[in-house]
Amino acid sequence: MTLLTSMTGYGRAENKLAKGVVVVEMKSVNHRYGEVAMRFARPFMSLEEEIRHFVIEKISRGRVEIFLHLSESLLHRSRRVYVDEGVLEVALGLLKRVSKEASVDFDPPSTGDLLAISGLFVTDEAFSLQDDLVEVILLTARQSLEALVAMRRKEGERLHSYLWERLLSMRHLTQQLMGRTKISMEQYRHQLTKRVKQTIAVTSEEENRIAFEVALVAERIAVDEELMRLTSHIQQFDALLQANEEPVGRKMDFLLQEMHREINTTGAKCTDSVMTELVLQAKHVLEQMREQVQNIE
Incomplete structure (x- = not known):
């Protein structure tokens, strides 16, 4: 007897770690072809291709949407603030030119003046993923896929x-x-x-x-x-x-x-x-x- 498989279904898996929780949800709907859509934050985009690969091995038709949720405490986040030297150079150059053309000596810019220059100070935020967190995310994704496939078959x-x-x-x-x-x-x-x-x-x-x-x-x-x-x-x-x-x-x-x-x-x-x-x-x-x-x- 043919084991018919529906194109609609839902799967959810959750794994707890010492510092937080990893949750992966998958839902599928009708589609003429097979399509996998993921809405991962930038730090996790590197995992999308591997997850997409093992999803299409199990599902040939239907649109599958995948959602990743995890505690912020699991992320190793670093921030740094630096001066955009290009913007500073342009700003000081303009100040000197105006001073020369107007024959007016301006006082050196104060800290407040510098802060008022848009884009002078840049904040950079970086995330790093630990190997054990990557493994847990991939494991949770596979478990969520198993739940989705089981519901589609039911x-x-x-x-x-x-x-x-x-x-x-x-x-x-x-x-x-x-x-x-x-x-x-x-x-x-x-x-x-x-x-x-x-x-x-x-x-x-x-x-x-x-x-x-x-x-x-x-x-x-x-x-x-x-x-x-x-x-x-x-x-x-x-x-x-x-x-x-x-x-x-x-x-x-x-x-x-x-x-x-x-x-x-x-x-x-x-x-x-x-x-x-x-x-x-x-x-x-x-x-x-x-x-x-x-x-x-």
């Missing part, structure tokens, strides 16, 4: 049961349509023949000719081929539910599009109210299935 089990039930309904409706087709065609031939005879006088020699023409017209609304293809698509979908392969979401979505195409053609051709009702029910079931298949990896 949701996949629910989707499998749901799709299996709807596929049984679809198979039953198709069988009813196939059984009704012969009755509907006979009724249509009878009604068409009756209308022709009511419209024009028909001699006994023309009876066979009319029967032949009616058969040709009735053939245009036959849905045997559509229902045969629909049955084939149902069998293929059943095989995907039974096979031990993944991911299968795209294949299932394609088959449902083809089923929808065949059932639409059947609905456009049928002239029988019973068949029309069966087609409407089948469309409803297919819409339910397709809505859920959009969530399968």
